[in-house]
Amino acid sequence: MELNSKIPEGPVAEKWTKYKFDHKLVNPANRRKYDVIVVGTGLAGASAAATLGEQGYNVKAFTFHDSPRRAHSIAAQGGINAAKNYKDDGDSVWRLFYDTVKGGDFRSREANVYRLAEVSVNIIDQMTAQGVPFAREYGGLLDNRSFGGAQVARTFYARGQTGQQLLLGAYQQLARQIGLGNVELYNRTELVDVVVVDGRAAGIVVRDLLTGEVSSHSAHAVVLATGGYSNVFFLSTNAMACNVTAAWRAHRKGAAFANPCYTQIHPTCIPQSDDFQSKLTLMSESLRNDGRIWVPKDTNDTRSPDQIPEADRDYYLERRYPSFGNLAPRDIASRAALVEVASGHGVGPLKNGVYLDFSEAIGRLGEKVIEERYGNLFEMYERITDESPYKVPMRIYPAPHYTMGGLWVDYELMTTVPGLYAAGEANFSDHGANRLGASALMQGLADGYFVLPNTIANYLAPKLGEAVVPTDHPEFQAAEAAARDRYAGYLAIDGTRSPDSFHMELGKIMLEHCGMERTKESLTTALELIPPLHEEFKRDLRVTGSGSSTNQTLEKAGRVDDFFELAQLMCLDALTREESCGGHFRAEHQYPDGEAMRDDDHFAHVAAWEWTGDASNPTRHVEPLEFNDVHLAVRSYK
Amino acid sequence: MKEINVTLKVWRQDGPNAAGHFDTIPAPGIKDEMSFLEMLDLVNERLIADGKDAIVFDHDCREGICGTCSLMIDGQAHGPQKGTATCQLHMRKFADGDEIVIEPWRATAFPIVKDLMVDRAAFDRIIEAGGFITAETGGAPDANITPIPKTVADAAMDAAACIGCGACVAACPNSAAQLFTSAKVSHLNLLPQGQAERYKRVEAMVDTMEELFGSCTNHGECEEACPKSISIDFIALMNSEYLKSKFKNRKRLSQHD
Numbered sequence: 001m002e003l004n005s006k007i008p009e010g011p012v013a014e015k016w017t018k019y020k021f022d023h024k025l026v027n028p029a030n031r032r033k034y035d036v037i038v039v040g041t042g043l044a045g046a047s048a049a050a051t052l053g054e055q056g057y058n059v060k061a062f063t064f065h066d067s068p069r070r071a072h073s074i075a076a077q078g079g080i081n082a083a084k085n086y087k088d089d090g091d092s093v094w095r096l097f098y099d100t101v102k103g104g105d106f107r108s109r110e111a112n113v114y115r116l117a118e119v120s121v122n123i124i125d126q127m128t129a130q131g132v133p134f135a136r137e138y139g140g141l142l143d144n145r146s147f148g149g150a151q152v153a154r155t156f157y158a159r160g161q162t163g164q165q166l167l168l169g170a171y172q173q174l175a176r177q178i179g180l181g182n183v184e185l186y187n188r189t190e191l192v193d194v195v196v197v198d199g200r201a202a203g204i205v206v207r208d209l210l211t212g213e214v215s216s217h218s219a220h221a222v223v224l225a226t227g228g229y230s231n232v233f234f235l236s237t238n239a240m241a242c243n244v245t246a247a248w249r250a251h252r253k254g255a256a257f258a259n260p261c262y263t264q265i266h267p268t269c270i271p272q273s274d275d276f277q278s279k280l281t282l283m284s285e286s287l288r289n290d291g292r293i294w295v296p297k298d299t300n301d302t303r304s305p306d307q308i309p310e311a312d313r314d315y316y317l318e319r320r321y322p323s324f325g326n327l328a329p330r331d332i333a334s335r336a337a338l339v340e341v342a343s344g345h346g347v348g349p350l351k352n353g354v355y356l357d358f359s360e361a362i363g364r365l366g367e368k369v370i371e372e373r374y375g376n377l378f379e380m381y382e383r384i385t386d387e388s389p390y391k392v393p394m395r396i397y398p399a400p401h402y403t404m405g406g407l408w409v410d411y412e413l414m415t416t417v418p419g420l421y422a423a424g425e426a427n428f429s430d431h432g433a434n435r436l437g438a439s440a441l442m443q444g445l446a447d448g449y450f451v452l453p454n455t456i457a458n459y460l461a462p463k464l465g466e467a468v469v470p471t472d473h474p475e476f477q478a479a480e481a482a483a484r485d486r487y488a489g490y491l492a493i494d495g496t497r498s499p500d501s502f503h504m505e506l507g508k509i510m511l512e513h514c515g516m517e518r519t520k521e522s523l524t525t526a527l528e529l530i531p532p533l534h535e536e537f538k539r540d541l542r543v544t545g546s547g548s549s550t551n552q553t554l555e556k557a558g559r560v561d562d563f564f565e566l567a568q569l570m571c572l573d574a575l576t577r578e579e580s581c582g583g584h585f586r587a588e589h590q591y592p593d594g595e596a597m598r599d600d601d602h603f604a605h606v607a608a609w610e611w612t613g614d615a616s617n618p619t620r621h622v623e624p625l626e627f628n629d630v631h632l633a634v635r636s637y638k
Numbered sequence: 639m640k641e642i643n644v645t646l647k648v649w650r651q652d653g654p655n656a657a658g659h660f661d662t663i664p665a666p667g668i669k670d671e672m673s674f675l676e677m678l679d680l681v682n683e684r685l686i687a688d689g690k691d692a693i694v695f696d697h698d699c700r701e702g703i704c705g706t707c708s709l710m711i712d713g714q715a716h717g718p719q720k721g722t723a724t725c726q727l728h729m730r731k732f733a734d735g736d737e738i739v740i741e742p743w744r745a746t747a748f749p750i751v752k753d754l755m756v757d758r759a760a761f762d763r764i765i766e767a768g769g770f771i772t773a774e775t776g777g778a779p780d781a782n783i784t785p786i787p788k789t790v791a792d793a794a795m796d797a798a799a800c801i802g803c804g805a806c807v808a809a810c811p812n813s814a815a816q817l818f819t820s821a822k823v824s825h826l827n828l829l830p831q832g833q834a835e836r837y838k839r840v841e842a843m844v845d846t847m848e849e850l851f852g853s854c855t856n857h858g859e860c861e862e863a864c865p866k867s868i869s870i871d872f873i874a875l876m877n878s879e880y881l882k883s884k885f886k887n888r889k890r891l892s893q894h895d
């Protein structure tokens with residue numbers, strides 16, 4: 001397998017301009033001769049499908065949701081970064097580029113990150129033109145806030161519902177194209193396989209979630225914008241239906257999977273309260289603008305937080321990272337919370353949280369201002385915990401949230417399968433080993449609106465006049481038959497355990513052994529535990545109901561099956577990466593003060609895994625990373 | 639943490655054209671910290687353990703933002719707690735011994751798919767008809783070129799907060815979609831960027847809505863049921879926009895009032 005990143009020549013700041021000039025074009029009148037499939041209608045997929053539709057391609061868009069507007073992007077709260085420098089506080093494209101490479105702990109590709117920073121400004125213009133009601137100042141200009149890992153205010157937001165408003169914007173553009181007949185939407189339809197013919201992406205096999213019917217669609221190019229895989233941990237901040245199936249099926253058909261061990265555990269979530277819990281709820285990072293994080297100094301302190309005087313509190317982030325303080329990047333803030341809880345300083349009934357305290361901000365700014373900034377988050381917190389953050393500090397704890405790893409893509413966002421693209425959280429491209437807050441929305445929209453429409457043209461142009469592979473081709477037929485067998489197989493096992501019970505057990509293994517802190521020992525244990533559990537799944541699964549009408553238990557079975565194989569790859573990747581970087585913390589590799597110790601001599605590379613047919617024995621390939629513009633340095637937020 | 643025992647009366651229906659019925663399912667040992675949907679998860683796990691079909695219901699984010707969850711609980715859309723989607727409702731709102739009736743949204747425009755799941759595609763048709771600002775990718779001017787007074791942006795945001803769940807339609811005795819449609823019309827028509835298509839938009843959206851949904855007779859049940867407490871004032875705004883669209887001299891549209 002060859003990993004050619006196809007990074008254009010020239011200085012980093014000119015690469016994208018040069019690429020756009022050099023790539024092949026498809027004449028507007030010819031575009032309707034091409035079929036493009038876009039799977040996923042979150043920010044990345046909706047923006048890609050809408051733009052390709054506008055440009056004149058025949059687009060088919062697929063989602064397992066009932067409407068594109070339900071994609072998980074809708075849940076993003078805090079905001080979206082852009083190098084607008086509207087605050088004149090020293091921001092620039094270069095600084096956003098620098099912050100992102102550094103925030104990713106020097107494990108991302110410079111050229112991609114620079115392009116992301118460059119188009120970030122267009123995103124804000126585009127979304128404003130579409131009617132996204134971003135927060136404004138009294139004079140009518142756009143407002144900004146700060147997010148972790150940055151010392152400038154470059155985050156645009158729409159109350160605590162930024163993802164919702166951006167997704168509605170992209171969805172409305174997509175809806176317009178659907179209304180005009182340029183995009184055909186297949187809702188409640190799940191991709192269950194990718195079809196590759198003569199080494200190129202030929203189309204997809206899907207399952208209709210209402211009828212169970214399996215069918216095929218062919219196209220000249222296929223885009224996967226199917227989101228991340230945090231739900232491998234069972235409990236995460238992701239929506240319940242998020243899963244890895246689309247990316248995993250592509251992987252099994254030849255697409256390399258990059259850096260699967262890079263997962264982000266978000267520092268500010270509501271701590272788990274019991275075993276019945278189905279998911280964890282994020283409290284946006286934006287809260288760290290005004291909230292201060294602390295724990296009692298004394299591990300036996302049983303006083304209520306308002307009775308604990310300043311002298312007896314440890315504002316540990318402010319103490320350890322004076323210049324970034326409460327706005328230290330996510331991986332650092334999460335691990336610091338883990339250290340506090342593990343050493344017995346945790347708060348709450350289960351001693352599994354730390355305080356996020358707004359009393360000082362409320363004193364300084366008044367309750368009204370705080371309500372305006374965070375009202376809906378406070379309300380959400382109170383609904384779940386029955387406690388008001390206006391009166392008592394929030395309790396928070398880290399939870400799985402985002403996956404930096406994903407399908408390997410080159411500069412054009414093409415996977416190792418020609419004609420198959422990956423966009424948004426589904427690819428691995430821009431965040432290295434740790435994503436900065438408010439950068440996922442930016443990346444999804446950059447990929448969909450501004451990158452893919454250019455790079456796909458480059459692939460399609462030479463194919464003018466070529467017919468798509470017909471869906472009665474033996475490869476399609478074989479994939480369809482395999483998919484039918486797969487789902488019939490789950491029903492036929494007739495064992496004793498539900499898909500959820502397996503998922504929960506797998507999630508516990510992953511959180512304990514491949515979570516915030518990993519060791520050779522823990523990963524080896526996980527690799528011993530997962531395959532037998534997967535075998536048990538294949539032997540003892542119970543799916544009730546039938547395969548010919550809506551069956552959510554059956555849908556879940558397919559997704560959990562794929563999570564098992566992914567989980568193994570994550571552990572293998574974590575085991576081979578003998579260093580600590582960003583969200584990947586190997587306890588064996590740390591400085592005496594507990595900071596992550598990278599090993600640039602041996603690991604300044606992307607690990608891209610190739611499927612071999614045996615989940616426990618994939619092949620590891622390496623794409624070396626070069627840092628010409630942001631110099632490799634020990635990341636410091638002190 | 640308390641434990642309560644409740645009994646569910648759940649609507650079961652095999653498919654769009656099948657006859658439906660209520661199943662009575664005892665749900666003992668429910669912790670009051672559970673969310674309503676976590677209670678249903680547990681009930682489903684028990685059904686599967688008994689070899690029975692799990693109850694089909696729509697849900698995803700479980701944070702009150704995606705608009706996927708959609709249950710009629712004791713005759714109220716999203717249940718007893720005001721301004722709260724089903725997924726954010728907790729069992730502490732129920733008492734030991736309660737019988738809880740759970741039904742799908744009922745409206746001709748939202749046919750039942752299975753059990754508690756309905757098809758809300760009619761909402762998408764309204765957006766496709768005109769619920770957008772035509773702003774194709776590329777060529778947008780700088781975002782700060784048009785200052786938008788904070789009050790205007792805030793009012794647009796109040797309307798834009800709609801999650802498209804359909805509770806308004808389910809709660810309405812006429813199954814009208816005025817609250818949903820007016821929220822989208824108002825979000826876009828209030829903003830300077832939305833002016834160019836202002837009248838065309840309201841006409842297309844309202845006409846599509848009327849084709850698919852019942853008529854509004856000002857009951858106001860929709861606002862009561864809305865998990866985001868969207869105000870029915872937006873319906874008044876939409877009606878006035880619609881009326882204006884009928885009188886407006888189209889050639890002079892750029893010089894709006």
Ligand SMILES: Cc1cc2nc3c(=O)[nH]c(=O)nc-3n(C[C@H](O)[C@H](O)[C@H](O)COP(=O)(O)OP(=O)(O)OC[C@H]3O[C@@H](n4cnc5c(N)ncnc54)[C@H](O)[C@@H]3O)c2cc1C
Pocket residue numbers: 039040041042043044045062063064065068071072073074075076077078079080081162163189190191192225226227228237238239242243245246282284401402423424425426437438439440441442444
């Ligand atoms: C609670 C929360 C808050 C967040 N807040 C922020 C924030 O403030 N700022 C920020 O930048 N980022 C934030 N993020 C991260 C960000 O929201 C996501 O990374 C981003 O929205 C992902 O977008 P996407 O388009 O790649 O995928 P998604 O929005 O996850 O969309 C995936 C799409 O793929 C479809 N799909 C998946 N698999 C299949 C299949 N097999 N067949 C058919 N369709 C399929 C789904 O139906 C869906 O349409 C947050 C994340 C969470 C969980």
Ligand code: FES
Pocket residue numbers: 696697698699700701702703704705706707723724725726801
């Ligand atoms: S599940 Fe998303 S709003 Fe209830």
